[in-house]
Amino acid sequence: MDDTNPTKEEVEYVDSIQEDVKWLGFDWGTHYYQASDYFARMHADAIRLIEMGKAYVCHLTLEQMREYRGDLVNPGKPSPSRDRSVAENLKLFAQMTKGELDEGSAVLRAKIDMASPNLLMRDPVIYRIRKASHHNTGDTWCVYPMYDYAHPLEDAYEGITHSICTLEFEIHRPFYDWLLRTLDTPAKPRQIEFARLNLTYTVMSKRRLLELVQEKRVSGWDDPRMPTVSGLRRRGVTPTSIRKFCETIGVTKHNSLTDVALLEHAIRDDLNKTVPRAMAVLDPIRLVIENYPEGQVEELEAINNPEDPAAGSRKVPFSRNLLIERDDFMEIPAKKYFRLTPGQEVRLRWAYFVKCTGVTKDAEGNILEVRCTYDPATRGGETPPDGRKVKGTIHWISEAHAGDVEVRLYDRLFTLEDLNSLADGEDWRTHLNPNSLKVARAKVEPSLLQTKPGTRVQFERVGYFCADTKDSTPGKPVFNRTVTLKDSWAKVVAK
RNA sequence: UGCCCGAUGGUGUAAUGGUAGCACGACCGACUCUGACUCGGUCAGUCUAGGUUCAAAUCCUAGUCGGGCAACCA
Numbered sequence A: 001m002d003d004t005n006p007t008k009e010e011v012e013y014v015d016s017i018q019e020d021v022k023w024l025g026f027d028w029g030t031h032y033y034q035a036s037d038y039f040a041r042m043h044a045d046a047i048r049l050i051e052m053g054k055a056y057v058c059h060l061t062l063e064q065m066r067e068y069r070g071d072l073v074n075p076g077k078p079s080p081s082r083d084r085s086v087a088e089n090l091k092l093f094a095q096m097t098k099g100e101l102d103e104g105s106a107v108l109r110a111k112i113d114m115a116s117p118n119l120l121m122r123d124p125v126i127y128r129i130r131k132a133s134h135h136n137t138g139d140t141w142c143v144y145p146m147y148d149y150a151h152p153l154e155d156a157y158e159g160i161t162h163s164i165c166t167l168e169f170e171i172h173r174p175f176y177d178w179l180l181r182t183l184d185t186p187a188k189p190r191q192i193e194f195a196r197l198n199l200t201y202t203v204m205s206k207r208r209l210l211e212l213v214q215e216k217r218v219s220g221w222d223d224p225r226m227p228t229v230s231g232l233r234r235r236g237v238t239p240t241s242i243r244k245f246c247e248t249i250g251v252t253k254h255n256s257l258t259d260v261a262l263l264e265h266a267i268r269d270d271l272n273k274t275v276p277r278a279m280a281v282l283d284p285i286r287l288v289i290e291n292y293p294e295g296q297v298e299e300l301e302a303i304n305n306p307e308d309p310a311a312g313s314r315k316v317p318f319s320r321n322l323l324i325e326r327d328d329f330m331e332i333p334a335k336k337y338f339r340l341t342p343g344q345e346v347r348l349r350w351a352y353f354v355k356c357t358g359v360t361k362d363a364e365g366n367i368l369e370v371r372c373t374y375d376p377a378t379r380g381g382e383t384p385p386d387g388r389k390v391k392g393t394i395h396w397i398s399e400a401h402a403g404d405v406e407v408r409l410y411d412r413l414f415t416l417e418d419l420n421s422l423a424d425g426e427d428w429r430t431h432l433n434p435n436s437l438k439v440a441r442a443k444v445e446p447s448l449l450q451t452k453p454g455t456r457v458q459f460e461r462v463g464y465f466c467a468d469t470k471d472s473t474p475g476k477p478v479f480n481r482t483v484t485l486k487d488s489w490a491k492v493v494a495k
Numbered sequence B: 001u002g003c004c005c006g007a008u009g010g011u012g013u014a015a016u017g018g019u020a021g022c023a024c025g026a027c028c029g030a031c032u033c034u035g036a037c038u039c040g041g042u043c044a045g046u047c048u049a050g051g052u053u054c055a056a057a058u059c060c061u062a063g064u065c066g067g068g069c070a071a072c073c074a
Helices: A010-025 A035-051 A063-071 A086-098 A147-158 A166-181 A206-214 A229-235 A239-250 A260-274 A376-381 A446-450 A488-494
Strands: A055-058 A107-110 A126-131 A141-144 A160-166 A190-194 A285-290 A300-305 A313-318 A321-325 A344-348 A353-361 A367-375 A397-400 A402-412 A437-444 A456-459 A463-467 A477-486
Touching: A010 A229, A035 A055, A035 A086, A035 A141, A035 A147, A055 A086, A063 A321, A063 A376, A063 A402, A063 A463, A086 A190, A086 A397, A086 A477, A107 A166, A126 A147, A147 A160, A147 A166, A147 A190, A160 A166, A166 A190, A206 A367, A229 A477, A239 A488, A260 A456, A260 A463, A300 A376, A300 A488, A344 A376, A376 A456, A402 A446
Parallel strands: A160 A190, A285 A367, A402 A477
Antiparallel strands: A055 A107, A107 A126, A126 A141, A285 A321, A300 A313, A321 A397, A344 A353, A353 A367, A402 A437, A456 A463, A463 A477
16 A cells, blocks of 8 residues: 555545455455555665765756756756755755654655656656654654655565556656666566556546535445446446456556456356345336235245256245236337237246237326236246147246345446546536436335345346445345346347 | 557457457357347458568558646645
8 A cells, every 4th residue: 555645635545445355355465555554664765876876866846847847848947955964955955854854855865867858757846744653653753754755665665576557657667767777676577557447437536436426416335336346346336247347357567448348248247146136116117917815915036047956946925916017018019029019928937838918098198007817827937738838937926925125226327338438528527317217116026025136136127226335225135237138129129 | 849658350358479369249040938148150450661581460660649747636
């Protein structure tokens, strides 16, 4: 953990990084280190640098420093303090360390090359005065190392071989190497850079994510729409699928934009194999079975996970009045529609074949309920003795036994695919998806009411869901939609 | 008008001098008690121009395009 700057409140980030990394399945064991663990050693190395004539105390103000640095095409010029004696530098750095100098009045700089084409090599600052309390070292120090100085040293102290970081630090590598060479550290770690991940339809920069949180456009860092580890976790994504996704996309050095479909595939692939099924109706309409006895209730057996025999089965109550998905009925059917429609027969999952006999409507012509008859010879959803087949199978809930739950249907956070390619002056926030969260009341199998927070389930024919870890209460789970099932019918409809 | 890095199907990648392969996706089909899963098929790629070589995605040169760099941030 690079906790080199005490004025940046980072305790909460440190904690969540640890939590996230552990959840992903990794363990530091005894190898959890912080830059602040090495402050004394780093300070001693700074003194060595001064003694070598490779570092000096400089009094330039921020503005002067910028001016002296030159720019992308012009070389910089030396600080007036650049050639001060070693003895004087030692004395001044000691004063800085003891807190005898004011913040901003002096810094320690490495003495490299003010004409380097790499601006980071034009005598970079390596220590600054910060009279602030550090979350780990308290008030021990008045001077703190810059990240660029701390990074190569902590790697060397730890005997790191490959120090992996993101692309924007590529230009810092010459200083990384310079420091190790100048100090002649026993270990010579190598910094290797790789591209950070960009995903379609979302933002990944910490700055933008922080703005989403601060402006309350999401509920927090762990809002299930956030591409953060805590957001994915709360949404119901598994560590396995994240790791699989990472293996798939690999590690490279060029900026790319990964299609979120790759992530969704990894999620479905894992959840399909591991998660139990249940029935839930998100947008219910009543289905009345005219020839099923009133008041009769049957317990029908439903398999929990066809992909995993060990998951066993459960009983689901069945009765005369059911609820089915509004989408699963069409009074005037579309072409190739093989769900319920007048005269057509479908299977009720794990129950019976039913044939639609018509609908009842109110005075305005709105459909109040769908009516049908069932075939007792198809109990359990089995093919009847006459070998009759149906094209469609739909899910259902017994109205009298239905549980009522809140379901949160999440969609992509933005409507724009690439948030890094905005027109000049365009605000990325204008592309926020107004429908990234839709809340629905769903009717579910009674057993689902006992779902523990964090438990994942597939609502058959709908999608994968996870009981929310924050807003669920005993007996009243709130379900977050992790990802929908693939829907090839939707594609047909779209055409 | 500088320096550094990069470029392979729609997307993400593999191939480091020797058959351009894999996954996602899209499309077609089979199967199906989830229009899911699974299975079969199809689509589609080495940024450009020179050069080296028996042979170049790979090495060299130039160009084009993209990204990064001027906090006492990380």
